[in-house]
Amino acid sequence: MSADGINMLGLFAHTLGYWWVIIPSVLLGILVGAIPGLNAANSIILLLPLTLAMKPEVGLMFMVSLYCATHLGGGIPAILINVPGTGGAAASTLDGYPMAVKGQGQQALVLSFVASTVGGFLAALATLFLLPFLSRIGYYVHSVEMVVIMLLGLTLIAAIAAENMLKGLIAGVFGLMLGGIGTDTIYSAPRGTFGFLSLYDGLPLVPVLIGLFAISEALLMIEHKMIAAKGATQDREAVWAQTLEGIQMAGQRWWHIVWTSFLGLVIGIIPGAGAAIASFVAYQQSRFYSKTPELYGTGHPEGLIAPEAANNGVGPGTIVPLMAMGVPGGETAAVMLIVLQYHGIVLGPRLFLTTPTLAYGVFIAMLFAYVFMFFTILPMSRYLSRVTIVPTQYLVPIIIAFTLVGSFAPREYLFDMVITLVFGVLGYICRKTDYHVAALLIGVILGPFIEQYLMRALRISQGHVSILFSSTLGNILWAMLVLTVLVPVLRQWWRKKVVSGASA
Amino acid sequence: MNDRNNDNGKRPAGADLVIPLLAAGFAVYYMSTIWNLPWEAKANGLVLGSVLLFLVALFFVLTARSLLRGAISLSLSRLFEPRQFQTQRWSLVVLMIGFIAVIPYLGFTLTIFLFLVLAMLALGVRSVRKLIGVALVSALCGYLMFIVALDTPFPHGPLEVLLGRLF
Numbered sequence: 001m002s003a004d005g006i007n008m009l010g011l012f013a014h015t016l017g018y019w020w021v022i023i024p025s026v027l028l029g030i031l032v033g034a035i036p037g038l039n040a041a042n043s044i045i046l047l048l049p050l051t052l053a054m055k056p057e058v059g060l061m062f063m064v065s066l067y068c069a070t071h072l073g074g075g076i077p078a079i080l081i082n083v084p085g086t087g088g089a090a091a092s093t094l095d096g097y098p099m100a101v102k103g104q105g106q107q108a109l110v111l112s113f114v115a116s117t118v119g120g121f122l123a124a125l126a127t128l129f130l131l132p133f134l135s136r137i138g139y140y141v142h143s144v145e146m147v148v149i150m151l152l153g154l155t156l157i158a159a160i161a162a163e164n165m166l167k168g169l170i171a172g173v174f175g176l177m178l179g180g181i182g183t184d185t186i187y188s189a190p191r192g193t194f195g196f197l198s199l200y201d202g203l204p205l206v207p208v209l210i211g212l213f214a215i216s217e218a219l220l221m222i223e224h225k226m227i228a229a230k231g232a233t234q235d236r237e238a239v240w241a242q243t244l245e246g247i248q249m250a251g252q253r254w255w256h257i258v259w260t261s262f263l264g265l266v267i268g269i270i271p272g273a274g275a276a277i278a279s280f281v282a283y284q285q286s287r288f289y290s291k292t293p294e295l296y297g298t299g300h301p302e303g304l305i306a307p308e309a310a311n312n313g314v315g316p317g318t319i320v321p322l323m324a325m326g327v328p329g330g331e332t333a334a335v336m337l338i339v340l341q342y343h344g345i346v347l348g349p350r351l352f353l354t355t356p357t358l359a360y361g362v363f364i365a366m367l368f369a370y371v372f373m374f375f376t377i378l379p380m381s382r383y384l385s386r387v388t389i390v391p392t393q394y395l396v397p398i399i400i401a402f403t404l405v406g407s408f409a410p411r412e413y414l415f416d417m418v419i420t421l422v423f424g425v426l427g428y429i430c431r432k433t434d435y436h437v438a439a440l441l442i443g444v445i446l447g448p449f450i451e452q453y454l455m456r457a458l459r460i461s462q463g464h465v466s467i468l469f470s471s472t473l474g475n476i477l478w479a480m481l482v483l484t485v486l487v488p489v490l491r492q493w494w495r496k497k498v499v500s501g502a503s504a
Numbered sequence: 505m506n507d508r509n510n511d512n513g514k515r516p517a518g519a520d521l522v523i524p525l526l527a528a529g530f531a532v533y534y535m536s537t538i539w540n541l542p543w544e545a546k547a548n549g550l551v552l553g554s555v556l557l558f559l560v561a562l563f564f565v566l567t568a569r570s571l572l573r574g575a576i577s578l579s580l581s582r583l584f585e586p587r588q589f590q591t592q593r594w595s596l597v598v599l600m601i602g603f604i605a606v607i608p609y610l611g612f613t614l615t616i617f618l619f620l621v622l623a624m625l626a627l628g629v630r631s632v633r634k635l636i637g638v639a640l641v642s643a644l645c646g647y648l649m650f651i652v653a654l655d656t657p658f659p660h661g662p663l664e665v666l667l668g669r670l671f
Contacts, residue, residue, distance in 0.1 A: 166563055167520075173556045174527040177534055180552065184545035191541070191549060192534040215600075222592050222627060394638055397623030400596065401616045402646065404603060405658055412657050417604045425597070426526070432583050435523045451548040458547065 014357055015364040018061045019372075022365060025065035026372050032066070033073020034085045035406060040070040040332040044339075056343040057358050063339065064319065064362050065369040067332050071275060071312045072116040072373055079108045079304070080387045081227060081399060083214040087205065087445055088275025088311045090213070090438050091283045095296060095303030100227055102299050105385035110246025111301055112308045113381060117374040118250075119261030119309030120316070124366035126265060127316040131324065131352075131363075141270050143456040144468055148477040149270070150446045150453070153277045155484045156284040158439050165488055171430065171439040178203055178440075179447015185455070198415040207407035207419040208444050212437040214403040215424025218396045220431060227388040227395070243381055249301050256302055257309045260286060264310030268317020275314045276445055280438070282310030316366055323347060323359055516579035517567060524560040531556045595626035611661015612651060617643040 032040065044051060044063055051059045074089030079096035092112065099108035141149070154176065158168030181192045182202030193199040221227070250257065260282040267278040286306035287296045296303045322333045340347060345358070352359040387395070407420040427437045461467035469475060531553040538546035570576045584590060599622055607615040620639035629635055650656040651664060660668075 166559065166566070167523075170524055170527055170556070170559050170563060173552060173559060174523070174530070177527070177531055177549070177552050177556055180534065180549050184541070186544045187542060189538075189541050189545050191538050191545070192530070193537075219593055219596065222596070223586060223589050393624060393627040393629050394634075396596070396627060397620045398638075398642055400600065400623065401603070401619050401642070404600060405607070405612060405616065405646075408607075408658060409656055414604065414608060414659075417607075421597075421600050421604065424600075429519070429522050429583065433519045433523060454548055454551075455544060459544070463543070 008360075011357060011360050012364055015061070015361045016368060018058065018365065019368070021058055021061045022065045022369050023372055023376075025062045026069045026369050026376065029066040029069025030073040030076075030373070030377060033070035033089075034076045035402075040067040044332065044335045051339050056340060056345055057361060059339055059343070060336065060358065060362055061365045063332075063336050064315075064365050067336075068120055068312070068315045068366055068369045069373060071120070071315055072113065072377065075112045075116065075308055075311070076109065076384060079112055080105060080384065081214075081221075081395070082217045083399065083403065084209070086275070087209060087441070088279050088314065089307075090209075090276060090441055091279040091307035092304060092311070093213070094283065094307075094438070095298070095300050098297070098299030099301075099304065100385075100388045103388075104242075104299065105227075105388040106242040106381050107246040107249060107301075108299075108304060109381035109385055110243050110378065111250050111304050113374070113377050114247060114250035115257050115260075115305040115308040116312045117370045117377075118254075119257050119264065120312035120373075121367055121370040122258060123261045123265040123268075123313035124316040124363050124370065126262065127320060128360065128363045128367075131320065140473065142471070143453040143460070144471050144474045145477065146270070146453040147450060147457060147468065148474050148481065150277070150450050152477055152481045152484065153281055154439070154442055154446060155481055156281060158436075159284070159484055159488055164434065165485075167433075167435050168439050169485075171435040171437075172443045175440040175443015175445075176447045176450060177443075178208075179444045180451060182448070185452065196415065198413050202448055203444055204407075204411055204413075204416055204419065205445060206410045207416040208423050209441060210403045210407045211420040211423025212427035212430075212441050214399055215420060216427025216431055216437065218399045219424065219428045221392045221396050221399075224392060226391055240382065242385075243378065246381070247378075250305065253302060253305055256286065256305050260306040261309040261313035264313025265317040267310070268314035269320050274318070275311045276442060278314045279307035279311045280442060282306040312370075316363060319362055319366075323351065323362060514577040515575065516581045517570070517576040518578035518580040519582040521564075521567065521578075522580075522583070524563050527556055528560045531560075592627055596623060599623050599626065607659050607661075609661065611664045612658040613643050613647045613663045614661050615659075616646055 029040065040063075044066065051062060054062065070086060071088060074084055074086035075092045075096065076085065078084040078089040078092040079100055082093050082097040084090045084093055096108050096112060099105065099111075154172045155169070158172040159165055177192075179202070181199055183190050183200050190200055263282050263285060264275075264278040267281060268274070283296075283303060283306050286302055287293045290296065290302060292300070318333050319336075322337060337347065345351070345355070404417055404420055407416050408414065410416070426440075429435075430437050430440060457467050458465070461470075469478065534549055535553045538549045567576070571578070599619060602622075603615060603619045606618075610618070617639050620642055621635050624635055624638065647664075647667070650658055651660075
């Protein structure tokens with residue numbers, strides 16, 4: 001499975017020959033990622049007749065290029081209108097949108113594009129050469145560790161996203177409970193469904209995402225004439241100099257892009273942990289090691305770079321277990337697996353020996369996709385940033401109409417639009433009362449996974465809860481979780497003590 | 505952000521209780537639906553429900569303490585401020601309900617068009633040219649992109665059927 005002895009230069013030249021597939025896939029992917037309701041998986045499913053008719057190599061290049069580009073596209077509406085195109089872009093709203101409000105929409109977009117393309121490129125490059133080692137990471141993470149990783153992720157989000165940690169935790173655990181709606185996997189007994197058959201499969205994520213972010217934001221947006229704050233005139237005069245300024249800002253933070261993209265890569269390799277978790281963990285880590293953590297959430301460039309680089313680092317990571325072990329790391333990888341199986345391709349270590357053009361070609365295609373993305377999307381940032389100066393009188397109805405109908409697309413249930421409306425109102429209440437919607441959303445996303453891994457662990461131990469504390473890695477993660485909760489509380493207590501001591 | 509100290513110097517915190525109340529209500533309802541199920545089907549819900557109820561109880565205790573200290577009031581004003589946008593906000597919610605109700609009959613394009621006209625009207629756009637122009641262009645772009653190009657399974661109405669026969 002090593003790259004040694006394989007003519008890498010020949011492989012690069014061979015993959016570059018597929019530019020005619022990669023470029024349109026990248027453009028389509030950016031578009032799909034930017035539209036809430038559409039994502040890589042459902043777009044590939046929609047285009048299955050086309051993909052199945054292609055040669056397996058061409059089909060795979062098409063799918064991975066589209067997949068990578070959706071990660072980038074999702075950040076565009078997250079920054080400009082506070083509506084993430086995909087779950088993985090939810091963390092980009094935390095600092096991307098405040099930058100847009102300050103009139104730095106163009107710089108924010110450029111930062112996001114550079115972090116996404118460079119981060120994704122580096123992660124794909126690293127994967128290409130470290131594949132034998134990376135593919136083993138999945139072996140060390142079992143159901144116990146997964147439960148703790150998810151709880152840790154949620155706690156981190158609660159700690160960072162909300163002003164008040166208790167409010168963040170309530171929103172996160174409320175989300176986890178909402179994520180538990182639906183039938184259980186063993187007995188198919190309905191739980192918390194309010195009697196609606198449409199909820200037996202669980203809460204659909206796209207309507208929840210659209211409701212919590214798009215609808216609630218639209219209901220708040222009407223309080224302002226436009227997204228860019230009064231007096232913030234930069235986007236009105238968007239010029240190329242701002243594009244260069246964005247590139248310069250990204251260049252000054254190159255190390256930040258590197259390490260957060262690698263963090264995304266490692267998280268991406270773990271099956272089930274996707275872009276949403278990676279981007280929030282990267283955001284938290286970035287803030288944790290920052291010398292200016294208080295600037296996060298106010299439109300801080302590093303707060304945007306971290307989730308975007310990690311979000312794109314996940315892409316190559318998700319493909320690693322698929323190619324190396326035949327285990328899909330996420331929803332899109334599962335669809336890719338189906339397409340490859342249709343063509344009779346057996347995934348696993350032998351693939352790298354028998355068909356290196358396909359096995360390594362996937363990662364080389366990603367490299368080219370990111371290069372193409374960089375040069376196609378960067379010049380567009382100047383024009384895209386103008387969205388922030390469109391009067392909300394026009395913008396709000398358009399956002400509501402297209403996202404509301406977008407929530408119908410994945411399952412084709414009218415009921416899903418009702419769910420969007422309900423979560424829109426819930427999101428509005430959350431925003432008005434400082435319960436961060438991101439914590440609620442991540443809870444809903446993780447709810448079913450936590451139950452799945454918890455059940456697996458408990459069944460292995462025949463119901464003994466002690467299994468949750470039986471692994472070294474798991475225990476380290478538990479300790480980190482406890483510290484995440486305790487450190488902010490103790491820090492606040494200490495500050496109060498210092499202040500009261502000084503005033504006495 | 506809202507004025508947080510507008511109720512005789514007390515911070516209006518009544519709205520902060522809405523989410524915990526909803527969360528606690530849902531937790532109790534959820535646990536009632538799993539109570540008689542085998543342990544595999546209820547373990548996760550019981551653990552999460554208990555944690556959620558504990559967190560909500562803690563929040564209520566802290567709120568009660570602040571209330572007794574006179575630092576907060578139970579006013580819900582934060583939810584409804586600034587007041588001048590309430591009519592527009594409620595109009596949008598009503599229009600969304602209407603959108604969901606009529607889309608199976610009118611189809612994607614016509615519903616988008618009508619919603620955009622009415623929503624822009626509710627938000628204060630009075631120029632007929634702009635109302636019709638923006639709604640028409642948006643609905644048409646939506647039709648071309650989602651129905652014609654991507655063949656997305658959005659509801660089809662009389663317009664989609666007619667255009668489908670013509671082209």
